[in-house]
Structures are given as C-alpha cells and as structure tokens.
Amino acid sequence: MDMMKMLGQLQESQQKIQNAKEAMKNEFLDEKSSDNLLEVKVSKAGRVKEIKIDDELLEDKEQLVDYLILTLNKALEKAQNQYDEELERVARQGMPQIPGMPF
Template structure:
C-alpha cells in the first residue's frame, strides 16, 4: 500500500518537473500572426509574451485603425499561443499522471 503511494508521489514529482521544463521550453516556441493585409505582424512565445511587433507606416496615420488592428491581431496571436501552451502542458500532465483507480 505505502509502496504504491510512494510510487505515485514520485511519479507526481517527476511530472511536475517535466511540466516546469515544458513551461521553460515554451518560452522558445514562437507563434506568428498578422493582419489579413500584412500591415501588422506580431510574434509571441507560446507562454504569451510578445517578442516582436511590426507596424506598417500607413497604420501610423490613423490611431483608431491602428488600435483596431492591434486588438484583432493580438487576440488571434494570444489564442494561438494559448492553444499551443495548453496542448503541450496537457500532454505532459496526462503522460505523467499515475494510474489512480476512479480518477479517469
């Protein structure tokens, strides 16, 4: 009984370590998004940190239009990055979970 419990605890600790390593790796995974006309481009990490932003000069003439572009493109990029992040972390967590009867 206690051997099983200790084994599960060890597996959980190992999984936690893999999750932390995956989070660090996701800082190096880049997600690109751009407006449909290519006037605004953004690159985020899979941990949703903005790495670069490219704005065409024509957008600088209209603050409202620039704001609209930023909102649309950033939201799409954040959604993509979140999907990558959640998929990667879920795979690591699922793979590392001990087989506990009644949990799944």
C-alpha cells in the same frame, strides 16, 4: 500500486510540467492582420516579442490601434490554447495509472 512509486511519478510529472512552461517561453507564434499590414510575434507563454507595422498604417492612428488589438488578441488566444494543450499533454504522460481513475 506502491504509494512511494506514485509519489515519485507525480513529482516527475510536476518537473516535466515546469520544464514545458519554461520551454514555451522561448517558443513563438506569428500572427498577421488579414491584409498583412501588421504582424506580431508572441511566445506560447503569452509575452509579446515583436511587432512589425507597415508604413501605411502609421498614417491612421485609429486604424493602427484597431489592428494592434485584433491581431494581438488573436495571437495571444492561439498562444494560450497551445500552452494549455501542451501542459495537458505533459501532465497526462506523467499521471500514474490508478485503478478506477479515468486518466
């Protein structure tokens, strides 16, 4: 395979990965507590966008903190997994076919 062609493919792949990272800043996941009293929205890039709290939770600060931690961690874990999967998918698409390499 022509080295210049491979270099071009790698540069194109890097650009696609960068584009995917930018796009995931505007793709969101919603996560709710098991009883639906708390809902969070996070970007696939791991940024908290929105938190909705049922008035019932406002009466118990400790419970609210527990719900926030659990629900945010769950949402951020899902976002990170989807972020990683998307970047891996984009990277694999752009990899040049090099004989002997297991891509």
